[in-house]
Amino acid sequence: LQHVPFCEALPSPPPTSTMCTWEVTKSAAAWVRVSYPSSLLLLLVLAFSALPVACHDARRAARTSRVANNSSSTAVVVGRHVRSYSHLTGDVRRRKLFSYQKFFLRIDKNGTVNGTKTKDDPFSILEIKSVDVGIVAIKGLNSNYYLAINKKGLVYGAKEFGTDCKLIERIEENRYNTYASAEWKNKKKHMFVGLSANGKPMRAKKTRRKNTATHFLPIPI
Secondary structure, eight states: OOEEEEEOOOOOOOOOOOOOEEEHHHHHHHHHHHHHHHHHHHHHHHHHHHHHHHHHHHHHHHHHHHHHHHHHHHHHHHHHHHHHHHHHTTTTTEEEEEETOEEEEEEOOOOOOEEEEEEGGGGGGGEEEETTEEEEEEEEETTTOEEEEEEEEEEEEEEEOOGGGGEEEETTTTOOOOEEEEEETTTEEEEOOBBBBSSOOOOOOOOOTGGGGGOOOEEEE
Protein backbone atom coordinates (compact mmCIF):
# COMPACT_ATOMS: atom_id res chain seq x y z
CA LEU A 1 0.00 0.00 0.00
CA GLN A 2 1.24 3.48 -0.79
CA HIS A 3 0.28 6.68 0.96
CA VAL A 4 -0.93 9.20 -1.64
CA PRO A 5 -1.91 12.70 -0.50
CA PHE A 6 -5.00 14.19 -2.07
CA CYS A 7 -5.55 17.87 -1.67
CA GLU A 8 -8.85 19.71 -2.24
CA ALA A 9 -9.16 23.55 -2.12
CA LEU A 10 -12.10 24.97 -0.16
CA PRO A 11 -13.74 28.36 -1.01
CA SER A 12 -13.59 29.70 2.52
CA PRO A 13 -11.83 29.76 4.81
CA PRO A 14 -8.51 29.38 3.06
CA PRO A 15 -7.19 25.89 2.88
CA THR A 16 -5.46 25.03 6.10
CA SER A 17 -5.50 21.20 5.94
CA THR A 18 -4.89 18.38 3.55
CA MET A 19 -7.14 15.30 3.20
CA CYS A 20 -5.35 11.98 2.66
CA THR A 21 -6.52 8.65 1.36
CA TRP A 22 -4.98 5.17 0.66
CA GLU A 23 -4.78 3.62 -2.76
CA VAL A 24 -3.74 0.13 -3.74
CA THR A 25 -0.89 0.38 -6.16
CA LYS A 26 0.49 -2.18 -8.55
CA SER A 27 3.37 -2.91 -6.20
CA ALA A 28 0.94 -3.83 -3.41
CA ALA A 29 -0.98 -6.16 -5.69
CA ALA A 30 2.29 -7.71 -6.73
CA TRP A 31 3.14 -8.27 -3.06
CA VAL A 32 -0.16 -10.07 -2.52
CA ARG A 33 0.48 -12.25 -5.55
CA VAL A 34 3.98 -13.08 -4.33
CA SER A 35 2.89 -13.71 -0.73
CA TYR A 36 0.31 -16.39 -1.70
CA PRO A 37 2.83 -18.93 -3.08
CA SER A 38 5.20 -18.06 -0.26
CA SER A 39 2.52 -18.93 2.29
CA LEU A 40 1.75 -22.16 0.47
CA LEU A 41 5.45 -23.02 0.43
CA LEU A 42 5.66 -22.33 4.17
CA LEU A 43 2.73 -24.67 4.83
CA LEU A 44 4.34 -27.40 2.73
CA VAL A 45 7.62 -27.04 4.62
CA LEU A 46 5.82 -27.34 7.94
CA ALA A 47 3.87 -30.36 6.75
CA PHE A 48 6.94 -32.21 5.50
CA SER A 49 8.88 -31.39 8.67
CA ALA A 50 6.17 -33.13 10.69
CA LEU A 51 6.38 -36.32 8.60
CA PRO A 52 9.62 -37.71 10.18
CA VAL A 53 8.10 -37.32 13.64
CA ALA A 54 4.95 -39.17 12.60
CA CYS A 55 6.98 -41.90 10.89
CA HIS A 56 9.21 -42.24 13.94
CA ASP A 57 6.18 -42.62 16.20
CA ALA A 58 4.69 -45.23 13.84
CA ARG A 59 7.94 -47.21 13.74
CA ARG A 60 8.27 -47.05 17.53
CA ALA A 61 4.69 -48.29 17.95
CA ALA A 62 5.37 -51.16 15.53
CA ARG A 63 8.54 -52.13 17.41
CA THR A 64 6.66 -52.07 20.72
CA SER A 65 3.99 -54.32 19.25
CA ARG A 66 6.60 -56.77 17.93
CA VAL A 67 8.40 -56.86 21.29
CA ALA A 68 5.14 -57.57 23.08
CA ASN A 69 4.30 -60.34 20.65
CA ASN A 70 7.77 -61.86 20.96
CA SER A 71 7.61 -61.74 24.74
CA SER A 72 4.26 -63.49 24.66
CA SER A 73 5.59 -66.16 22.30
CA THR A 74 8.68 -66.69 24.44
CA ALA A 75 6.55 -67.13 27.52
CA VAL A 76 4.48 -69.75 25.74
CA VAL A 77 7.59 -71.61 24.52
CA VAL A 78 9.21 -71.52 27.94
CA GLY A 79 5.99 -72.75 29.50
CA ARG A 80 5.82 -75.65 27.10
CA HIS A 81 9.48 -76.44 27.76
CA VAL A 82 8.95 -76.61 31.50
CA ARG A 83 5.75 -78.62 31.25
CA SER A 84 7.36 -81.10 28.90
CA TYR A 85 9.63 -82.21 31.76
CA SER A 86 7.16 -81.99 34.63
CA HIS A 87 6.03 -85.60 34.16
CA LEU A 88 9.55 -86.87 34.94
CA THR A 89 9.55 -85.85 38.59
CA GLY A 90 8.32 -88.77 40.69
CA ASP A 91 8.47 -91.23 37.80
CA VAL A 92 9.56 -94.68 39.05
CA ARG A 93 11.02 -97.40 36.81
CA ARG A 94 11.93 -100.91 37.86
CA ARG A 95 15.09 -101.98 36.06
CA LYS A 96 18.26 -104.04 36.08
CA LEU A 97 21.43 -102.21 35.10
CA PHE A 98 23.50 -104.43 32.83
CA SER A 99 27.04 -103.12 32.50
CA TYR A 100 29.14 -103.01 29.36
CA GLN A 101 31.42 -105.48 31.18
CA LYS A 102 28.48 -108.01 31.29
CA PHE A 103 27.63 -107.60 34.97
CA PHE A 104 24.32 -106.79 36.65
CA LEU A 105 24.79 -104.02 39.16
CA ARG A 106 23.55 -105.06 42.61
CA ILE A 107 23.19 -103.55 46.09
CA ASP A 108 23.08 -106.25 48.76
CA LYS A 109 21.43 -106.22 52.19
CA ASN A 110 24.54 -104.68 53.77
CA GLY A 111 24.71 -101.84 51.26
CA THR A 112 27.65 -103.31 49.33
CA VAL A 113 27.69 -102.35 45.65
CA ASN A 114 29.17 -104.76 43.08
CA GLY A 115 28.35 -106.72 39.94
CA THR A 116 26.97 -110.22 39.42
CA LYS A 117 26.63 -112.55 36.46
CA THR A 118 23.54 -114.17 37.97
CA LYS A 119 20.44 -113.02 36.10
CA ASP A 120 18.05 -113.93 38.92
CA ASP A 121 19.92 -112.21 41.73
CA PRO A 122 17.17 -110.46 43.76
CA PHE A 123 19.57 -107.69 44.79
CA SER A 124 20.05 -106.66 41.16
CA ILE A 125 16.44 -105.46 40.89
CA LEU A 126 16.53 -101.69 41.16
CA GLU A 127 14.03 -98.86 41.35
CA ILE A 128 15.04 -95.75 39.42
CA LYS A 129 13.10 -92.68 40.51
CA SER A 130 13.30 -89.24 38.93
CA VAL A 131 13.84 -86.59 41.60
CA ASP A 132 14.53 -83.67 39.26
CA VAL A 133 15.05 -82.98 35.58
CA GLY A 134 17.77 -85.41 34.47
CA ILE A 135 18.51 -86.48 38.07
CA VAL A 136 17.53 -89.84 39.53
CA ALA A 137 17.76 -91.88 42.71
CA ILE A 138 18.52 -95.62 42.37
CA LYS A 139 17.43 -97.93 45.18
CA GLY A 140 17.81 -101.68 45.61
CA LEU A 141 14.28 -103.08 45.71
CA ASN A 142 15.15 -105.87 48.16
CA SER A 143 17.91 -104.20 50.13
CA ASN A 144 16.35 -100.71 50.44
CA TYR A 145 19.80 -99.14 50.04
CA TYR A 146 20.42 -96.24 47.65
CA LEU A 147 23.24 -96.19 45.12
CA ALA A 148 25.51 -93.34 46.18
CA ILE A 149 28.82 -91.60 45.45
CA ASN A 150 30.51 -89.60 48.20
CA LYS A 151 32.86 -86.63 47.93
CA LYS A 152 35.92 -88.91 47.83
CA GLY A 153 34.54 -90.91 44.91
CA LEU A 154 33.53 -93.99 46.89
CA VAL A 155 30.57 -95.89 45.41
CA TYR A 156 28.45 -97.36 48.21
CA GLY A 157 24.93 -98.13 49.41
CA ALA A 158 23.26 -95.43 51.54
CA LYS A 159 20.49 -96.40 53.94
CA GLU A 160 18.84 -92.98 53.72
CA PHE A 161 18.38 -90.80 50.67
CA GLY A 162 20.74 -87.83 50.69
CA THR A 163 22.97 -85.62 48.58
CA ASP A 164 25.27 -88.52 47.66
CA CYS A 165 22.30 -90.38 46.16
CA LYS A 166 21.48 -87.81 43.47
CA LEU A 167 22.77 -89.10 40.14
CA ILE A 168 22.76 -87.49 36.71
CA GLU A 169 21.31 -89.94 34.21
CA ARG A 170 22.42 -89.55 30.61
CA ILE A 171 21.98 -91.63 27.47
CA GLU A 172 25.28 -91.92 25.61
CA GLU A 173 25.86 -92.31 21.88
CA ASN A 174 26.06 -96.12 22.14
CA ARG A 175 22.58 -96.21 23.75
CA TYR A 176 23.99 -97.09 27.17
CA ASN A 177 23.32 -94.92 30.21
CA THR A 178 25.82 -93.26 32.51
CA TYR A 179 25.22 -92.23 36.13
CA ALA A 180 27.32 -89.41 37.58
CA SER A 181 27.18 -87.67 40.93
CA ALA A 182 24.98 -84.59 40.74
CA GLU A 183 26.76 -83.03 43.72
CA TRP A 184 30.44 -83.95 43.64
CA LYS A 185 33.16 -83.52 41.02
CA ASN A 186 36.85 -84.33 40.87
CA LYS A 187 38.84 -81.40 39.47
CA LYS A 188 35.67 -80.07 37.82
CA LYS A 189 35.05 -83.42 36.12
CA HIS A 190 32.07 -85.67 36.74
CA MET A 191 32.47 -88.82 38.81
CA PHE A 192 30.62 -91.89 37.50
CA VAL A 193 29.29 -95.19 38.80
CA GLY A 194 31.38 -97.93 37.17
CA LEU A 195 32.12 -101.65 37.41
CA SER A 196 35.56 -103.03 36.61
CA ALA A 197 36.25 -106.12 34.48
CA ASN A 198 35.94 -108.31 37.60
CA GLY A 199 32.68 -106.73 38.79
CA LYS A 200 34.18 -104.51 41.48
CA PRO A 201 32.94 -100.92 41.91
CA MET A 202 35.45 -98.47 40.48
CA ARG A 203 36.72 -95.44 42.36
CA ALA A 204 34.57 -92.68 40.83
CA LYS A 205 37.49 -90.23 40.72
CA LYS A 206 39.16 -92.43 38.10
CA THR A 207 36.13 -92.74 35.83
CA ARG A 208 35.37 -90.88 32.63
CA ARG A 209 32.28 -90.62 30.49
CA LYS A 210 33.97 -92.30 27.51
CA ASN A 211 35.12 -95.23 29.65
CA THR A 212 32.75 -98.12 28.85
CA ALA A 213 33.13 -99.43 32.41
CA THR A 214 30.69 -96.65 33.37
CA HIS A 215 28.11 -97.62 30.74
CA PHE A 216 24.94 -99.48 31.76
CA LEU A 217 21.99 -100.79 29.79
CA PRO A 218 18.66 -100.44 31.66
CA ILE A 219 16.67 -103.68 31.31
CA PRO A 220 12.94 -103.47 32.18
CA ILE A 221 11.68 -105.97 34.77
